[in-house]
Amino acid sequence: MNPENLKTTALKLYSKMKKISFVFALILLLQSCYSVRITCKDCIPEKSATMQGDGFYRDKKATTLKVTQKLSFTETTRSQYVLDSAACPNGFYSIEYKTTLGHVFLSGITFGRIRKVRVIYICQKETN
Amino acid sequence: MATTKTNYIQSWDTIHQNGPFPSQIMYETTLAKNIPNKIQRYNDASTEIQRLLTICVQQQVGFRAMGSGWSLSSIAHHHERMHNNAAMNIHLPVQSNQLHPSSNFQSDNLFLFQTGTTLKEVSKHLTNYGKAIKASGTNSGQTLVGAVSTGVHGSAIDVGSIQDCIVGIHLITGPNPTDQVYLERQSEPALSDSFAASINSRVIRSDAMFNAAVVGLGSFGFVMGLVLEAEDIYLLKRYVRKIKRADALELATTFNFAKSNFKIPAELENNGDGKRPYHYKFYVNPYNDQEDLVTEIIYKHPYQPNYPDPRPEAEKFLFNELPTLIASIAAKHKGLIPAIINAMKGNIFPELDKDTTGTISQLFGDGAAQGKVFAWAFAVRQEDTVLALELFTSLVKRLGPVPGAIGIRFVKASRATLAFTQFPVSCVIEMDGLQWKGNANMKTMQEVETALVKELIASGMAFSWHWGKNADWGYAGLLDYMYKNKAEDWKEQRRQLLTPVMQKVFSNRFTETAGLTENVLPAPVIV
Structure with a gap:
């Protein structure tokens, strides 16, 4: 050569x-992502015996929801995702909202018509 | 009716990832929703536990409640049946008409807590009554029953361990109607026979049996409830200061807070003497003899309502739990053990925490898992503090170097037969750090644990190891060395309470390895 x-x-x-x-x-x-977690200070979380998670979630019973909202062209204001209170009859202990740059990008190129987030929540333990 | 879900599991692990340990079934019991009366709901749950015990007896398998899984040893594990009782959290304040006629307790200080109640829940309920627990560990995630059963000690120098606040124990010892026992000290009766009858229990009043069963290591039956003595709510003022090594060690062996060189200006008597604190603890970097020590010193004050919420500060405490401190050091060095050890040869103690005032539950609140950590903790006589600390630091440097830091605490003696805080004042030497595997240049964690026990015994120093921590629990002669005839007393009380069949049901590989129980078949270890 x-x-x-x-x-x-x-x-x-x-x-x-x-x-x-x-x-x-x-x-x-x-x-890459960012997340915001809101926790109830005086509340007691539901515990998980299986210890599957890491860090904050290690001993807590967490539920993860992958939420995709698709807005029609006529909708302009729907921005909330409603968590059914039946999911946590004793109230929520913590709710974490997690989104990636990819999700933000997707939302940007669809002019906010498609919104993806991941929500992780933990219920409060029942008081007896 | 209370219901139980059967979860088929392959293995189980602790919150600190000290396993995994093989297991078959995790039961999870939920209280009845349709029984409004608390005592009836409580009794209904007892019936459900007895149903589970019937299954275990019929199938000839063992059974163990796991608490919150905070112990680092395998004490909470069973290779056959485990029980998650987190939802069983009834609490009942004791009424004056429920006191024993000879009781010296104040009824408004007594509370019955069911088996799955965590320390955070205990404190939350007590606060609503204007009360507080007398002593606590460094966090509130453990169940009360789990903490008491394994002798969790805290570091209140004039109070004792958590189990020393317990005045009554409700045990389920088998599947039959007569297998429910309400146990108290004969010398300190608390509740009446009619109270015991209301929870379907026969009464045993015996100091020897109570003292054995209170730190029962999950082996005296299923602990359905504990009667706890609380006190009026109080505040704790916490200071973290650097302290000269000589001053720290002098205080450690004498408790001469009045005349010590180390004083907190805001905590002096009128004559200028230092006040006696509620809690005294200091941290030692084993790899730097020159570094000043850091002390956490806490004073008790009467409760007054208008104080700033300490929890935003408490969340940032580094000098609270050793794993938190080690995690902060490890994070700076990307978790690399040689880098951590190298860093520890310098000054590792970071910026000191701010002075903070709060209730005991606010200062020792939620703790989070810090990854794969280990913890060693053993008690020695207060007068042996300096000798034991020198021996221990020399061992970890020679046998390791071990990636961890040392905390020293002091606890009043417990009356429990197998409390590891058995000395008049126990100095608890604790090392927490990151688990490691070992290599050509470094012994494994298990090898270091064996060598530690061997050399401590060879030193002739009296010591006893924390039941919830990592150790070579099978080391020949360890139990007898630590407890002498007390271990036999504990076994004898257990034989009196449990039938041979139930002794087997309430044993596990940990208690067998430690030499406390027999007849549990070995299970393979998951690698």
Whole structure:
């Protein structure tokens, strides 16, 4: 292979690697998330005996909802997701709202018509 | 009727990820919704537990309630049947007409708490009555029964451990109607026989049996309820200060707070002497002898209502639970053990917590899991504090280095037969840190645990290990060395209370390994 061809191949490879890196970076970036957790200080959470979660959720019975709201073109104000109080008859102990950059991006390009969030909630333990 | 869900599980783990341990079934009992009367609802749940025990006896399997899973040892685990009792949380304030005629207790200080009630729930209910628990561990996630059964100690220097606030125990010892027992000390009767009858129990008043059963390690039957003595609500003022090593050790061995060089200016008597605190604890970095120590010192004050809510500060406390402190150090070094050890050769103690005032439940509140941590804790006589600390730090440096820090606390003696806080004043030396596996340059955690027990016994120093912490529990002769004839007393009281069949049901591999019980078949360990 002459040096010119070698240079061209190297440049192509470099360009391809740049694209792959960009896609990987974009995927990673879109996964990045932020969350807000609201917790009731004086309340008692429902406990989980199986210890499946990590950190805050390790010993608590948590429910995760993947919520996708699709608004019709005539709707302009629906922004709330209603959690059925029957899910926690004794009240909520904590509610966490989690969204990724990807979700924000999706919401942006659909002009807010599609909204995706993840909601994690823990119920209060019944008092006896 | 109370109902029980049967969950088929492969394994179970502690909150601190000290397992996983193989297991078959996790029962989960929920109280009846349609029984408004609390005593009837409580008794209905007892009947349900007896139904489960009938199944266990018929199927010849063991049964163990798990509490909240806060113990780091496998004491809460059973390889056959486990029980999640978190929903069984009835509380009942004792009425004056329920007191025993010879009782010296005030009825408004006594409360019955059912088996699944957590310490946070206990404090919440007590606060509503203007009362407070006398002592607490460093967090409130444990159940009262779990904390009492394993001898959780806190560090109130003149109070004792949580089990020392218990004056009555309701035990279910088997499946038959006569297998419900209400147990009290004969020397300190609390509740009347008619109260015991109201919970379908026969009465046993015996100091020896009560003292054995109160730290019963889950092996004296199913603890359905505990009668706790509370006191009027009070405030605690918490200070965290750096303290000269010599001053910390002098205080540790003498409790001479009046004349110590270390004083808190706001906590002095009129004559200038230092007041005696409610709680005294200090932290030691085993890898830096030059670093000043950090002390957490707490004073008790009468309750007054207008004080700022301490919980926003309490959430940020670093010098509260050792795992929190270690997690903060580990986070700075990306969890890499060599980096952590290297960092510990310098000054590791970060910025001190702010002075904070609150109730006991506000200062020792919610704790969160900190990942895969280990904890070792053992008690020695107060006069042996310096010797034991030198021995221990030398061991962990030589055998490790172990990625952890040391906390030293002091607790008044407990009357419980197998309380590990058995000395007149027990100095509890605790090391918490990150679990590690070992390699060519570093012994495994289990190897270090064995070596620790071996060298402590070889030193001839009296000590006893915390039942809820990691240790080489099967080390030959450990039980007899720690408790001498007390271990035999405990076993004898258990034999008097339980039939041979029920002794087997209420045993597990932990109690068998420790030499407390027999006849439990071994189970494979999940790797």
